[in-house]
Amino acid sequence: MNRFFAFVKKEFYHILRDRRTLLILFGLPFVQVLLFGFALTNEIKNARIAILDLDHSQHSRQIISRLLSSGYFRLEQQLDSYKAIEPAFRKGKVKMVVVFPARFTAAVAHDQRAQIQLLADASEQNTAISLTNYATNIIQSYSAELNPAGMNPPMQLDVQSRMVFNPELKGAFVFVPGVMAMVLLLVSALMTSVTIAREKETGTMEVLMVSPLTQIQILFGKVLPYLLLSFLNGCMIIVLGIHLLGIPLNGSLALLLAETLLFIFLALSIGILISTIADTQLVAMFASLLIMLMPTIFLSGFIFPVESMPKPLQIISNIIPAKYFIAIVKGIMIKGVGLQYLWKETLVLAGMSTLINAVSLRNLKTRLG
Amino acid sequence: MDKAVSTDKLTKRFGDFVATNEITFDVAQGEIFGFLGANGAGKTTAIRMLCGLLKPTSGSATIAGFDVYRQTEQIKQVIGYMSQRFSLYEDLTVRENIRFYGGIYGLPKTELRRKADEIIQTLELGTVADKLVASLPLGWKQRLAFSVALVHDPRIVFLDEPTGGVDPITRRQFWDMIYEAANRGTTIFVTTHYMDEAEYCNRVSIMVDGRIKALDTPAAMKQAFGVDSMDGVFQILARGTSTK
Known part of the structure; x- marks a missing residue:
């Protein structure tokens, strides 16, 4: 056992003396969380809009306010005028234009239905979708308030959207579990595989293999x-x-x-597997x-929803460990569910x-010849 | 005589390729044994089998009386190993390297401290004992690597091209250390490319294409082949050509 601790102590020397790696280890999660939590969020505040009010009625003023x-x-x-819309978009400052047509109030009064046009800058599609939804x-x-019970709504805008668990479309809820999965994979899989490969490269692995330490101990x-x-991370x-x-x-x-x-255990296992194959x-x-990293980012549902992927990618996404971990973290943190709902994902990770x-063990054995 | 290494028709095949072909030799305790051969002659495979890293295909071998098939754990405890790459951790200090290698061989704490002090004093590394190994000159690293390979007082130490890339004066100093270790009773099993180093060995073997072609004292070998240097012997055996 003392031999093992001598070895672990040496590993800590490696980690603590490699300032750059240490900085990555603890700086990365900070930057990622801040980046994904604030900068890259889907959530929108104070989006710049323009208004074309050709009606100048009480209704339009109410809605605008x-x-x-x-x-x-x-x-x-x-x-x-309508002509002013395109230049407004071109300048790029305006993300959405709200248009009240000229006969808006009249239409409300006579036909019981009227149109409001929402034009959104779809070059940022996620933003556009969110803005029109809001x-x-x-x-x-507003139209519901105008509507006494039983009557047709005065304005018909058939948008069906219902958001459960995240009614305010908070980006952080979606991103933080993903960042967690990514950072843990990075730290665990990447760092272990690199540190083992380094021993092979410098020749110290040979000496360790000749020593009484067993492979499992190493x-x-x-x-x-x-x-x-990783756990600290x-x-x-x-x-x-x-x-x-505020999650x-x-x-x-x-x-x-x-x-x-x-x-983390799974990620470390992947790191070991990689190191049994990689020599440098x-x-x-x-x-x-x-x-590891690329599929995690693109196929785990971290950035792009799995449901909107083409079928083959959806199938591949089933072998991405992060997908299950993200589901688990969301389940526990946001939905507040317990193991009775998450046992399947847990079982997949353990499996x-x-x-x-x-x-890995088989690879190691064949290496020994 | 007490045998440090003893092999009988030791063979390793990789598929159709025979890396070492029925090699048979003995090395006495305390002997400096030179294990020569061109690249690809099978030296490394042989050493890996003797260290317990590779299972032989057939034949038998014992290291300090332990069987290479069944007693690899005991073998690991009585051998030391140093390669051309010196195998020190550059981001650890001199003292930490010594204590680490002592530690994985299970030396007790007090013994670790004593060993570290002793090695640092012998190698005159007092001023750099707590400096990172990365900052040491190559020759110092080499001597430190050798001392570290001996930290658990092994009965046999395997040196795989230990003097690669070092200047002649440093090599000479390194051989002084080898002699000292041999005088204390440690068996030295050394491979080298430098034929002048072969002259320093008690006995040498020369491997060609997986077989041991010659095994004798350097003097006897030179006489048998009628040349005046080990280099001449090596040229005749390994390349099938004479330098004369």
Whole structure:
């Protein structure tokens, strides 16, 4: 056992003396959380809009004041004709234009239905969709108020959208579990595979193999420090998410930490698997980035929803570990559900770890010849 | 005589390729044994089998009396190993390297401290004991790597081209260390490319295409082949040509 601790102590020397790596280890989650939580969010505040009011009625003024007091929109420009719309968009400042046609009030009075046009700058499609959704909601709630029970609504805008769990479309709710999965994978899989490959490259692995340390001791000695660091990292992201981004923790903290440990264990297993194949740090790094990081970002549902992918990609997404972890974290933190709803995902992660470790062990054995 | 290494028709095949072909030799305890051969002659495969890293295909071998098939754990405890790449951790200090390698061989704490002090004093590394190994000159690293390979007082130490890339004066100093270790009773099993180093060995073997073509003292070998240097012997055996 003392031999093992001598080994683990050495690993900590490596980690603590490599300032750059240490900076990445603890700086990365900070930057990622801030970046995805604030900068890259889907949530919209004070989007600049323009208004073309050809009606100048009480209705139009009411709706405009509701839109502008919602906090989502800020009036950039009052337009006076349809011709002014295109230039307004071209300048790029305006994200959406709200148009009240000339006979708006008359249409409300006579036909019981009228049109409000929402034109959104679809070069930023996510923003466009969100903005029209917000505006539609505000307009519909106004029309509902005008409507005595049983009558046709005066203004018909058939938009069906219902958002559960995240009614305010908070971007952070979606991104933080994804960032967590990504950072943990990066730290665990990448760092372990690189540190093992480094020993092969410098020739120290030979000496370790000739020493009385067993292979299992060497692997665990490599992995243990990163298990601790990754877990610390995971906790840090959870704390940042809750206190900085206001994500709720509706479920059990103990369960969340246990699932995080399971995911870290899986990521470390992947790191070991890569290192049994890769002989140099460069290969280990590229293998980690290509087969782990890219699919995690694109196929786990982290940035693009799995439901909107083409069928083949949807099938591939089933082997991406992060997909299950993201589902688990969302389930625990936002929906507040327990293991009775998440046992399937948990089982998949545990199964993947077992499988990967079995393959690694086989690889190691064949290496010994 | 006490045998440090003893092999009998030791063979390793990789598919159809025979890397080492029925090699048979003995190395006595305390001997400096030179293991020569061109690149690809099978030296590394042989060493890996003797260190317990590779299972032989057939034949037998014992290291300090332990069987290479069944007693690899005991073998690991009594051998030391140093490669051309010196195998030190550059981001650890001199003292930490010594204590790490001592630690993985299970030396107790007090012994670790004593060993570290002793090595640092012998190598006159007092001023750099707490500096990172990365900052040391190559020759110092080499001597430190050798001392570290001996930190657990192994009965046999395998040196795989230990003097690669070092200047002649440093090589000479390194061989002084090898002699000292041999005088204390450690068996030295060394591979090298430098034929002048072969002259320093008690006995040498020359491997060609997986087989041991010659095994004797350098003097006897030179006489048998009628040349005046080990280089001449090597040219005749390894390349099938004479330098004369």
